[in-house]
Amino acid sequence: MTEKKLILGLALHDGSGALNNAWRAPQVNPENYANFEANIRYAQAAERGKFAFLFIPDFPAVRGDIEHGGVRNIIDPMIALTAISQATSRIGFVATGSTSFQEPFNHARQFKALDVLSHGRAGWNAVTTSDPAVAANYGKPVAERSERYQRAHESIQIVQALWGSWQKEAWIKNQASGQYIDSSKLQPVNLQGKYVASRGPLAIPPSEQGQPVIFSSGGPSPHLLALAGRYASGFIGEVWTIEDGRAQRAMVRRAAEEAGRDPDDIKFFAGIMPTVAPSVREGLDRRISILGDTLKAQVPQLANMLGVQIDRRRLDEPLTTEQLSGAYPSRDPRSGIALDVARQGWTVRDILAHGVIDYHPTVVGPAALHADHIQEWFEAEAADGFWLSPDIFEDGVDAFVDEVVPVLQQRGIYPSDYIGTTLRENLGVAEQYGLDPRVVGTED
Template identity: 45%
Template sequence: MNNVKKSESSAGKPETKNKHMILGAVLGNNFGSHPAAWRMPHADLGSYTNIDAIVKQARSAERGGMQFLFLPERLFLQGDLSKAPPLFNIDPIITLSAVAQATEKIGLMGTASTSFTEPYLLARQFKALDVISRGRAGWNAVPSYEPVAFANFGKVPPLRENKYERLHEVVQIVQALWGSWGYEAGRPDPNGMFADPAHIRPIDLQGKHVGARGPLPIPPSEQGQPVIMMPASSGYGLQAAGMYANVVVGMPSTIQESRAIRRALQEAAVQAGRDPEEIKFVVFAGFTVGETKRKALDARRALDDRTDIRGPLSHLGAYLGLREEIALPDAPLTAAQLASVRANPQDARSILAVKLAKAGWSPRDILAHGVFEATPTIVGTAEEAADYLQEWFEAGAADGFVTNFDDFHTGIDEFVDRVVPVLRERGLFLDGYEGKTLRDHLSLPEQYGLDPRIANESTGGAL
């Protein structure tokens, strides 16, 4: 294997202590994460393909000072269209390019798979987004794993180690391409050169799976190059995140689990020769906020009313350890039922469901608490939402949070108008943006080109 060229690269260190939490907002199909969000009376049925819908959501998040928007992605049609719109956005990079022109400061984090697209195209698209947004772009770099996604590209899923071999090659080539137009090329001089070609050089990298000559025809952005996000993982994925990620996003259910993931990530960073403080760890959390807890629960129940909840109720009965069917979903469990409920000590959702049942909540209200959501969900007042965020943040479980909402039409504004002011009053969240770029927002070190600390075989370089 050949070492990756180290041209135009630099790296520094952020502060070692985070005084303020990071807040991002996950967006998707422009309706919401709840499958019934599109059925609400206030919903615009054309939102899925209406760029104005996501622009409105983005501006709401920016109004609240959130550091970034996050668009996840799957490279196949996901969802039962007879019941709900597709789960994901029609195309993250194209969508964020439009959002870039309608916003001023909020970061733009888009997902793109390393499994299919050639690194030259990935590098060009994300650096173009970075330039037109004036340094606000980020790339969530993920390998694909779903057979249906590979089928859409006429391929079959590779072995896990081969999938990550390609990821290493793609990320290293992309970063090398980002740095191929050097700062030393200068600015256009009407009395001299447009750019000094001596500092715009090919990278000439070829791996087992991908390669590129370069250079990229795009100068540095205001933050140099895009931020890289990766998902929390284990094994090969953890190693990759430790080597390349500026931000890692996870889906832990508890503070203890989150701390364990963060420790593993920090160890992976050290193994890669990096300072663990250079990587921000953020976790998903869902929110439904109301003036009272009852109003927040009713907002979720209004969505549930537009779906068939017989399946979730049956599922809830199993999680509570009940043998009989739940016949009265709007009434608290009877004394006899409460005497028989049993929580699975290995399942946080089961523990929460039993706790809510014993507190006197009805089965419908227990479901409205979001017990079956993939990530922790807070349904209640602004103070309750802020309490949750504060507990995790001050426990060192995360540097910040990627917020998710059942209904994008209303949920983001409710969070911004109710929760963000409470966080600011407690000194947990900044009152506005202190910088202009995504690296500024996340207190990340400068980097241009491939990090020289990983550009060799001793630290896992793939090329």
Template identity: 35%
Template structure:
């Protein structure tokens, strides 16, 4: 595919990304219906998206009282969901978040290899290191790993996974009935990893995945996160509020690749965008107002508190400024983004949670299809993005509208494909299949 065309991911979340989406009359109240997710995946494929993407947490986040006002208690295991969706789709990529902190490397490598085989080469792994003590409590720990420690683990973890995916040469499996030889043992490699954090002998009991490795995705924007992405990732999802910040992040990340022997086009930077879309500007603004009116103040505060190092913001005046925040062991780059946004726009606590409730710090844009397409084009053509992770605030309507209204506008401008050219996620993204290391 021409490098003048952008990539698009569909970041799918139950009822939608807006904090209050599930309360809207057009959203499904529940988030466990496979038919709902099948429809979303098929809509994204109809829109020729590169991939669908699911996030994950390994805990019920927030207090029981606060969580009872959200959909946090209905989160399907994304890898199981994508395995089911693989049989309901044909071309679209399938990206799942899985944490390095609380999953054994062998099991992760095996599951993603399985998904890649079952889908014909469409799997992608979004590497995260988890963020909360609540997740740690579910795995026998009092506290989550410190930020530096969990990124050191992740650096080693990904090398273990790559070694396991390289267990067999591409042509190792003979399946020769006449000779009785199933695979050539000379083409088997046992990595026998012995590291500081992991000891994994291998080999993986599966052939090499169709893509060589599943597409490696990363979402951290801290210094360790960016360095890990520069060394290993093919896609980076990032939260950026302004064109200038997005350009700076893009240049910074692409500038790190050379020291790992990589070319700039080997990594795709895809900022998140939550488009509140209407056929007209007025229609989009009406929808946005409807969603904003459904936000309960305690939930807005809880959203900010989760990014504030656990500081209880309910003790501060809602219409006062954001106080000084303690350093966070969770999402460091997102906390910095919230602080910068509040300071730059002189936002009160209430104004800040209203500003970020739609997409948790990702850019929210309210407008008609041409306005949304203008924004995407400007960022794409000015060195801020290789594509975008679209985060519909309300599902299924938000995805339907984007596919029916914005995609044709992008195609008309020559910025997006009119048909899939390949079959694998790597082919959609314009990435080479890697050889064994």
């Protein structure tokens, strides 16, 4: 079958899991943040499940709730992924790196070094920084949006140009003749932007995939779409419904087309936060045992989402017929899902345990339910693939890989093995080395 297949990625952060309080779960070693062996195991499990990539979101600042909430961020993306690269052979690595506070030459060098030593498995989620807490760590104010994006465009173009500056045929390495490289094929890039610049060249040869793959992530603002449309081969989305997914995927594809590219050159990934369990009840109980009192604190938000009064003391009762008949979804995109769950007659505690206030759609229960969700979105063209944030990494990655992945494979929508050895091949995106001539207008 040559039909296109689903692509999966796994988000990694502090080694605990996506659930609030995940670090307190009994099966979690709370020191995983600094003990990297656990993350290596999760990466190897994802590789067993033929995941195309690991995705590292990044928020390089300490959040206010660290005292009880934990760190919720990887210790350092590049160091972590380089370490993981030595214990894996196929899975790709997409690390977030902000263009706002890093020099393009440094980004170009570190990402291409990782790409080369991992044999073509690196990707860069290029983002701008708008959070004052992060900016403060660099001793700088948050720049205006137009300046942040201008710097991002310049940075990515310089990085890609530096990547291409050691041309593909440059490396002669003829021990007999003594010619190491063809100097005419390792030349400066001489790029000067308004905010960043570099002369080059960068003395790193092509990897097996040429150069790292660029990703974008976030909500589809016009600024972000213009950036993603020009450079990104993957888009990490945040969508709650199939309709959202279809709309955002279409926007991202259109942005690529407007930049002169093929819309199939950019893959859209929707998030999912799975809890895999033998039954829905057991899945809810697993979540409740970890979430504890944090569920009660979500009651007012649920009430707002549904436009009803909910008594915090009646957590173990379903909403009354009266409440349900008066309920209507608010503008929060998760409200419709919350209302659907409420109408199924679950108690307030169980409604919340369904993850209706989480950051991504949550599926709780046996493998077939997860496969149904994924298949429905995929076939509705709401996503080219998914990035997973499991409830608890320690057993959640294995459960998904060993139970859900085989179902997806049986249904013929997920590959039974890696398509290739590089991230680019496993994403099914086009070759690129250096700048894209369609985007920077140097074609012909």
